[in-house]
Amino acid sequence: MHESTCSGAARSAPNRTTPARGPHRRRGCVLLIKAASDLKASDITPKSVFMNRRAVLAGAAGLAVSGAAARAEAEAKAKALEYVAWDQDLPGKLTKLEDITSYNNFNEFGLDKSDPKKYADALTVDPWSVQIDGLVEKPGSYPLDALLKTSTLEERIYRLRCVEAWSMVVPWIGIPLADVIARAEPSPSAKYVAFETLYRPEEMRGQRASFSLIDWPYREGLRLDEAMHPLTILATGLYGEEMPKQNGAPLRLVVPWKYGFKSIKSIVRITLTEAEPPTPWHTLQAGEYGFYANVNPDVDHPRWSQASERVIGSGLFAKKQPTLMFNGYAEEVEGLYAGMDLTRFY
Numbered sequence: 001m002h003e004s005t006c007s008g009a010a011r012s013a014p015n016r017t018t019p020a021r022g023p024h025r026r027r028g029c030v031l032l033i034k035a036a037s038d039l040k041a042s043d044i045t046p047k048s049v050f051m052n053r054r055a056v057l058a059g060a061a062g063l064a065v066s067g068a069a070a071r072a073e074a075e076a077k078a079k080a081l082e083y084v085a086w087d088q089d090l091p092g093k094l095t096k097l098e099d100i101t102s103y104n105n106f107n108e109f110g111l112d113k114s115d116p117k118k119y120a121d122a123l124t125v126d127p128w129s130v131q132i133d134g135l136v137e138k139p140g141s142y143p144l145d146a147l148l149k150t151s152t153l154e155e156r157i158y159r160l161r162c163v164e165a166w167s168m169v170v171p172w173i174g175i176p177l178a179d180v181i182a183r184a185e186p187s188p189s190a191k192y193v194a195f196e197t198l199y200r201p202e203e204m205r206g207q208r209a210s211f212s213l214i215d216w217p218y219r220e221g222l223r224l225d226e227a228m229h230p231l232t233i234l235a236t237g238l239y240g241e242e243m244p245k246q247n248g249a250p251l252r253l254v255v256p257w258k259y260g261f262k263s264i265k266s267i268v269r270i271t272l273t274e275a276e277p278p279t280p281w282h283t284l285q286a287g288e289y290g291f292y293a294n295v296n297p298d299v300d301h302p303r304w305s306q307a308s309e310r311v312i313g314s315g316l317f318a319k320k321q322p323t324l325m326f327n328g329y330a331e332e333v334e335g336l337y338a339g340m341d342l343t344r345f346y
Helices: 047-079 096-104 117-121 143-150 176-184 280-284 330-337
Strands: 129-134 140-143 154-161 166-176 192-197 219-223 235-240 252-254 268-271 310-312
Touching: 096 166, 129 143, 140 143, 154 235, 166 176, 166 252, 176 235, 176 268
Parallel strands: 129 268, 166 310
Antiparallel strands: 129 140, 154 166, 166 235, 192 219, 192 268, 235 252
């Protein structure tokens, strides 16, 4: 850090290009002003040189500003994604990016909603690959870039409903999970899809906590027909840019008709199985968290109602809104559960 030569002198504001002006005497220091009689010829700067120097300084400042702007623009372009834009009606008012990225459940980084934003920057997401195995004809480890080339990136603006009775509307960008699974060629005996989050405790502080209810790494699962449904995606971005680390970078699951904990983050493994895969919350508290975890306003959590939800970003005193069956996607997905008792298979 460069300090002023005057003790206690105020420092200039960052990136300030206008010369500081003010009285000759400043608090803590005195500026030495020579009288005209004390000046030598060599002390006087010719006007042409002075003006040229000002031009040089202004140009340098301009280059610095334009250089910083160019770098910021380059970084933004690097994060920007090319995708097919959403062309349907919005399912609700879009949640602001700041709210989406600062209010999260991502226990790998801590239990508080603000912890992921605070600590997720420690996560390394490049390079990244996903292992696809189990009951498939073409198992393998797929680099993220190759995986995303399976299909065209699409914007999917979905409702997100947390089991904790709050909600958002998020403009995800991703590809259909069905395309990825089809590429691996599932065998006829495959009935379920299991997912696994990265295990890297040196970067994910929650995984190295002295006490945790979860047996890391975090795992989730879907029925194969749920995974192959057109609404189910693997998301790699939101709001037109690469996925923020606190939201599950670089690849997360999004299943909009289920409670948010089913949409597992930072996926490194996808396994097709014949039997229903164990999942942490269902294993820990089956009476509170079912394997299916479909949004259902008629089946309350044992400790709170699921009939309504708090919309994030709507204000402290805003009224809750009614929760919709299957989070508003009943027309598209209710056929998946025909004949099932949804109070039992919740």
